[in-house]
Amino acid sequence: MIRLLALLMVLLTAPSLRAETLTRFSALDRETRVLTIRSTTDLDVMRPLIEAFRLANPGVAVVYGEHLSNELVLLAGEACRNHRPIADVLVTSSSDHAVKLVNDGCARPHVSAETRRTPAYAQWLDSVFGFTFEPAVIVWDQRAVPPEEVPRSHLDLVALLRDKGEAYRGAVGTYDVATSGIGYLFAVMDARQSNLYGRLIEAFGRAAVRLECCTSGILDAIERGELKIGYNLLGSYAYRRLAAGAPIGIALPRDYTLVLTRAAMLPRVGFDPGLGAAFLDHLLSEEGQRIVAERAFHFAAGRPIPPGVEGPASDDGASLFRPITIGPSLLAVQDAAKRRRFLSEWNASMSRD
Amino acid sequence: MWGRSASLFRRMIVTLGAIILVVALVLVVVARRHAQTAAADAYDRILVGVAEQIAETVGAESGVVSVDVSMAALETLSNARVDRVFWRVTDTDGGPVTGYDDLVLRTAPPAGLGPFVGDGRVGDLPVRVATIRRRVPDAARPGFVTTMVAHTLDARRALAEDLAGPAHLLIAVMGTLALAGAMIAARLAFRPLARIERAILERDPADLSPLDVAAPREIATLVSSIDGFMHRLSDRLGRLQRHVADVAHQIRTPITALAAQVDLAVGETDPARRRERLDRVAARIGELSRLTHQLLGHAMVLHRAEAVSRGPVDLREVAAEVVRLAVPDEAVRPLDLRLDIAEEPVGVSGDRVSLVEAVKNLVDNALRHGARRRLAIRVASEGERSILSVADDGPGIPADLRETATAPFAHGDGGGSGLGLAIVRDVVEAHGGELVFDAAPNGDFRVRLGFAASPIAPTEEVSA
Numbered sequence: 001m002i003r004l005l006a007l008l009m010v011l012l013t014a015p016s017l018r019a020e021t022l023t024r025f026s027a028l029d030r031e032t033r034v035l036t037i038r039s040t041t042d043l044d045v046m047r048p049l050i051e052a053f054r055l056a057n058p059g060v061a062v063v064y065g066e067h068l069s070n071e072l073v074l075l076a077g078e079a080c081r082n083h084r085p086i087a088d089v090l091v092t093s094s095s096d097h098a099v100k101l102v103n104d105g106c107a108r109p110h111v112s113a114e115t116r117r118t119p120a121y122a123q124w125l126d127s128v129f130g131f132t133f134e135p136a137v138i139v140w141d142q143r144a145v146p147p148e149e150v151p152r153s154h155l156d157l158v159a160l161l162r163d164k165g166e167a168y169r170g171a172v173g174t175y176d177v178a179t180s181g182i183g184y185l186f187a188v189m190d191a192r193q194s195n196l197y198g199r200l201i202e203a204f205g206r207a208a209v210r211l212e213c214c215t216s217g218i219l220d221a222i223e224r225g226e227l228k229i230g231y232n233l234l235g236s237y238a239y240r241r242l243a244a245g246a247p248i249g250i251a252l253p254r255d256y257t258l259v260l261t262r263a264a265m266l267p268r269v270g271f272d273p274g275l276g277a278a279f280l281d282h283l284l285s286e287e288g289q290r291i292v293a294e295r296a297f298h299f300a301a302g303r304p305i306p307p308g309v310e311g312p313a314s315d316d317g318a319s320l321f322r323p324i325t326i327g328p329s330l331l332a333v334q335d336a337a338k339r340r341r342f343l344s345e346w347n348a349s350m351s352r353d
Numbered sequence: 354m355w356g357r358s359a360s361l362f363r364r365m366i367v368t369l370g371a372i373i374l375v376v377a378l379v380l381v382v383v384a385r386r387h388a389q390t391a392a393a394d395a396y397d398r399i400l401v402g403v404a405e406q407i408a409e410t411v412g413a414e415s416g417v418v419s420v421d422v423s424m425a426a427l428e429t430l431s432n433a434r435v436d437r438v439f440w441r442v443t444d445t446d447g448g449p450v451t452g453y454d455d456l457v458l459r460t461a462p463p464a465g466l467g468p469f470v471g472d473g474r475v476g477d478l479p480v481r482v483a484t485i486r487r488r489v490p491d492a493a494r495p496g497f498v499t500t501m502v503a504h505t506l507d508a509r510r511a512l513a514e515d516l517a518g519p520a521h522l523l524i525a526v527m528g529t530l531a532l533a534g535a536m537i538a539a540r541l542a543f544r545p546l547a548r549i550e551r552a553i554l555e556r557d558p559a560d561l562s563p564l565d566v567a568a569p570r571e572i573a574t575l576v577s578s579i580d581g582f583m584h585r586l587s588d589r590l591g592r593l594q595r596h597v598a599d600v601a602h603q604i605r606t607p608i609t610a611l612a613a614q615v616d617l618a619v620g621e622t623d624p625a626r627r628r629e630r631l632d633r634v635a636a637r638i639g640e641l642s643r644l645t646h647q648l649l650g651h652a653m654v655l656h657r658a659e660a661v662s663r664g665p666v667d668l669r670e671v672a673a674e675v676v677r678l679a680v681p682d683e684a685v686r687p688l689d690l691r692l693d694i695a696e697e698p699v700g701v702s703g704d705r706v707s708l709v710e711a712v713k714n715l716v717d718n719a720l721r722h723g724a725r726r727r728l729a730i731r732v733a734s735e736g737e738r739s740i741l742s743v744a745d746d747g748p749g750i751p752a753d754l755r756e757t758a759t760a761p762f763a764h765g766d767g768g769g770s771g772l773g774l775a776i777v778r779d780v781v782e783a784h785g786g787e788l789v790f791d792a793a794p795n796g797d798f799r800v801r802l803g804f805a806a807s808p809i810a811p812t813e814e815v816s817a
Contacts, residue, residue, distance in 0.1 A: 103437045105478065125436055192424060327431040328438045329424040337420055337442070337451030 021066045025050060029058035035275045037062065038076070039091035040069040040181070041262065042216060045236065046091070048295040053282050060275065068213060069181030073097035076267060080106035085269045088276030091262060093234070094181030095130060096330040098263035102127040103331055108266040110277050114284040119301075121325040122261045130261025130326050131283045132236070132292055133301045136186050137309070138251045139230040139238045141222050144171075145249070152310060153255040154196050157231065161203035169207050171228040173218040176211035177346050182260070186232045188333050188342060189258050189324055204231075205349040222248060234260065235309070236297035242308050243298075252311030252320075259323040262297075362539050369535040377528040384520035385513070392513035393481075396435070396504070397470045400483040403429050404468055404502040407440065411498045413491035418444050418498055420451060436505045439475050445489065445496030456503055458482055466497075473503055480505055545569055549576060561587035600648055607644065611637045647772040650710050654776050657707050658783035665809050666708055668699040668732045668741045675712045676730065688724060693731040699739045700809035703784045711780035714773040715743045715800055723747025727797060734806060742793075742801040749798025755790050777802075 023043055035053075039046060043064055050062055067075065069092055079086040080101065092098050101107055107127035115129060122130030138151055149164065151157040161168060175183020191197040210227060212218045215237045221227040223246050230238075238250050264283055266276045282288045293300035305311050312320055324330070332338060406426035412419055420442045430438055441452035455476050462469040462484045473482040480503040489498050545568055552566045563580040614637055618630035672694060701708075719728055724745035731742045750758050759778035777800075781788045786804035793799040 103439070105437070105476075188424075325431075327428070328435065329428040329431050331438055332422045332424040332427045335422040335440075335451055338422055341419065341421075 023064045023066075025054060025062040025064070027059050027061040028054055031061045032059040033057075033272055033275055034061045034063060035089070035279055036065070036087045036271050037089045037091060037279065038065045038067060038072060038087040040067055040072055040093050041091055042066065042237070045240070045296050048291050049283060049288060052287065052291055053279055056282070057275075057278070068179070069094040069097060070179060073101065073181065076101055076106060077104065080104065080268055083269055085267070085271045087267055088270040088272050089264060089279050090267055091264045092181070093134075093260060093262050094185055095128070095261060095263040095324060095326050096185050096333040097181055098128045098265050099124060099326060099328070099330040100334045101267075102265065103328070106268050108268050108270070108273065110266055110280060112277070112281050114281040117286075118284055121323060121327075124326050124328070128263050128265045128326055129280065129284060131264055131289070132260070132262040132297045133299050133323075134260045134262065134297055135235040135252050135299060135305075135311075135321070136232045136258040136260065137235040137238055138253060139219065139222060139233050140249045140251075141225065141228045142247045142249050144225065144228040150249060150251065151229065152251045153253045154190075154194060154200060155255060157229075158196055158199050158203050161207045165203075165207055168228060170210060172204065172207055172231060173210040173212055173221055173227040173229070174204065174231040175215075175218075176213060178343055179213050182215075182234070183232070184339075184342075185260070185324065185333060186258055187346070188338075189322070190232070191342070193256055193258070193322055201346060201349040205351070209350070211350075219246075219248075222246075232258070235299055239298045239306055239309060243306075250309045252305065252309065254312065254320065256322050257311070257320050259321045261323060261326065263326060362543060365539045366532070366536055369539075370532055373528050373531050373535075377524050380524045381521060384524065385517050388513045388516035388520065391516055392509045395512065396481065396509040397483065399429060399435070400481060400502055400504065401468045401470060401485075403427065404440075404483040404485045404500055407442070407502060408485040408487050408498075408500040411442070411487045411489060411500065413489050413493075416491065416493035418442075418450050418489055420498075420500070422451065430504065436507045437478075437480075439480060439503045441499075441501045441503075443499045443501075445494045445498060450498070452501075456480070456482070456501055458484065458501070473501075475503065478505060481509070545572060549579075553579070561590070603644060603648075604641070607637055607641045611641065644772070647714070647776065650714065651772050651776050651779070654707050654710055654779050654783075657704050658779065661704050661706075663702050663704055665700055665807060666703050666705045667809050668701060668708070668739055668804075669694050671705065671708045671712055672730050672732045672741060674709050675716050678709075678713055688720075689727045691727070691729040693729065693733070695733045697734065698809040699732050699734050699741075700807045701739045701784065701786075701804040702807040703804070707780045707783065711777045711802070712741060712743070714776045715802075718773045719743055719745040719747065719800075723749065723798060729793065729797065735803075737806050738803045739806045740801060740803050742799050744793040744797040744799035746797045750790055758790075759788070 021043070037046075037050075043066060046064065050064065054060065054062060065087070072090065072092055073094065075086060076090055076097075090098070090101070098107075102125055107125075109126040111126050115123065115126060118129050118131075138157065140150055149160060151160050161172070175186065177184040177187045187197075187201075190200070209231075210218075210221070212221070215234045218227065218230040218233055219238060219241050222230055223241065235250065235252070238248065242248055242250055264280055266273065266280060270276045283292070289300070293303055298306050403426050406429070407420060407422055410419075410421040410423065422440060422442075427438060439453045439456045441454065441456040442450040444450050453475055456473060457475075458471055458473040460471065462471060466487070467483075467485040469484045471482055471484070473480050482501050482503040485500045486497040487500065488496075545566075549564065549566050549568065549572070552564055561583045563583065564576055566576060568576040611634060614630060614634045618627055618634055621627040621630050672692070676690075676692065716728070716730070724747050727744075727746040729742075729744040731740070731744070733740050759774045778788055781802055781804075784804055786802055789801040789803070791799050791801060
């Protein structure tokens with residue numbers, strides 16, 4: 001209880017720690033411990049995982065804070081430098097942020113039977129673990145985009161914006177790379193992956209692309225009919241809308257598909273470190289991974305893509321997937337000079353016209 | 354370190370074991386050094402490779418230095434499974450371009466373009482750093498752009514452990530094998546000893562012939578010592594047997610004579626003649642008693658020559674004691690006893706009891722067979738010799754008998770057992786001295802005993 005009070009004090013007194021939303025799940029039984037999670041993931045997506053953890057640990061209350069990814073990495077870095085706890089588990093879609101935190105010595109390594117199950121490409125230094133498989137997809141409004149114009153690859157999208165530039169002017173949405181961590185990571189990976197990248201952002205600039213902070217914002221705008229196409233959206237979020245009856249189409253780009261693995265890590269200092277490790281094991285466990293694949297994120301390595309999503313069958317399409325592997329190479333993404341140059345190129349392209 | 358009876362085998366194994374252990378420890382240290390060097394070398398190369406990849410992208414756009422830290426460069430490190438990675442690029446004026454500003458080298462790298470590899474730290478974290486300098490012609494200020502790439506040390510330590518592990522195992526196995534080999538070798542080496550032991554145990558107690566055992570060079574001396582010892586034992590045993598036979602023979606003769614005298618005495622009825630017979634019996638018994646004393650004296654002298662350690666003895670005291678012992682005999686008839694004893698101690702190193710026995714026999718002989726009126730005993734130091742001489746005016750020993758007079762049971766002119774001079778000779782020989790028969794200045798027959806002089810301490814404790 002005292003610990004929770006302390007947490008609340010910290011949350012209320014430090015302006016930089018104010019979360020976008022803070023949700024508290026009370027313990028199912030008499031409360032003995034509190035697990036604090038800070039995440040960039042929408043609560044609705046994480047809810048099945050949290051519920052399963054509460055069922056398995058009825059004495060545990062869960063506090064779930066939602067942040068923008070750039071905010072979260074700043075918070076975590078500051079807390080790490082001040083040796084102050086802000087959470088027991090950090091979950092971020094910007095795996096490059098997590099890798100940078102580990103490299104800065106802000107993570108507590110954890111080794112268990114569950115962490116050993118995690119594939120090598122999705123973990124680094126026993127400190128950061130990827131627990132999802134989330135393709136970056138193209139989403140379109142089925143009401144507004146005629147079937148013959150649906151872009152199913154990066155090249156399609158460049159051609160569409162070139163040929164039908166006027167029709168799609170202001171109707172394409174993607175991340176603002178300056179404010180969205182995941183947007184920046186996807187953009188850097190695109191630039192590395194394909195020589196189409198330069199032409200793509202030039203086309204975005206000409207088409208006065210709409211920049212949003214988050215996947216949900218773009219999906220909302222498409223559902224409202226304000227946008228016709230969303231680029232590089234997280235497949236897991238988009239599929240939830242599709243499954244809920246939204247009039248959208250989803251395609252895995254057929255030339256290459258970036259795949260994000262959402263990162264979870266234990267901060268060096270936590271309120272209840274043992275509980276953080278337990279939740280991490282829960283995410284990586286067989287049961288946790290089943291929930292991730294079936295109820296939370298809908299995509300998983302080695303599983304067929306969900307119905308209604310256009311793309312190669314998982315078997316023969318595997319080679320098109322470009323997983324963003326968790327490792328020291330992601331540190332380059334966060335290099336200050338690189339970020340400066342990358343953003344200035346981006347801004348130059350966006351402000352053209 | 355060792356008990357006197359500690360097993361040779363154990364000594365050998367413990368010594369060899371200690372040597373093997375020391376060698377193994379040295380090898381472990383060498384192997385670890387080597388593994389550390391190899392691991393450091395491998396990781397330093399990777400680090401330099403990454404630094405070169407990054408340094409290659411250094412350039413300047415309109416005077417501003419730029420660099421591209423590419424994912425590909427860092428992927429090299431990912432493949433090498435390194436731990437935490439840091440880099441720092443500084444401008445020609447030392448200002449920051451990108452990377453970790455708290456990455457510093459422990460010692461400044463030497464001048465030049467590099468690459469240099471050295472130790473550094475990020476905050477408190479020790480790291481290994483590769484440094485490369487590049488001249489950038491388009492930079493605002495002339496100078497070098499410095500690229501540093503670093504990583505923490507866990508991975509190279511782990512590699513060093515991996516490399517050293519098999520070496521450690523190998524050293525442990527070799528050490529164990531070496532010790533086992535040493536144990537087998539030691540067992541084999543000690544086998545001849547067991548053979549000798551068996552040969553001695555199995556032999557008949559009466560068998561004193563040389564051991565017929567093949568022995569390695571190292572213990573051949575031991576075997577020949579045993580053989581030599583047995584040879585001496587055999588000699589001694591032989592002499593002893595002869596001596597016993599002689600003694601039996603010597604005793605048998607007077608006893609036979611005695612028995613005959615007693616028979617005669619028993620058969621004699623005339624009191625006067627019977628009395629005469631009994632006097633002869635008494636005389637025979639006296640002779641027999643004297644013979645027995647001399648046999649005992651001889652046996653004692655022989656025993657003491659081998660068994661008793663020597664000490665300083667003053668010949669003057671020896672002479673005095675003999676005179677004291679001889680006085681009752683001397684009182685029987687008037688005799689001119691002249692003592693010529695030195696003022697200072699006349700020392701020899703020897704056994705006092707044996708010396709007294711020898712001189713006593715000498716004086717006894719002189720009284721019994723020699724001296725008619727005169728007996729002279731002289732003790733003196735003559736240069737390096739200590740001399741004790743006994744002279745009398747008796748007939749002496751004829752010159753042609755002097756050679757054999759000292760053999761046991763050699764009878765001079767009869768009457769004596771012949772053991773007296775043998776005792777004297779044995780004692781003199783045991784003391785390394787000489788026995789001379791000659792004539793005194795006044796023509797008397799003289800026996801001279803000469804020994805190496807040995808100092809006598811005024812008080813006996815001084816030398817202790």
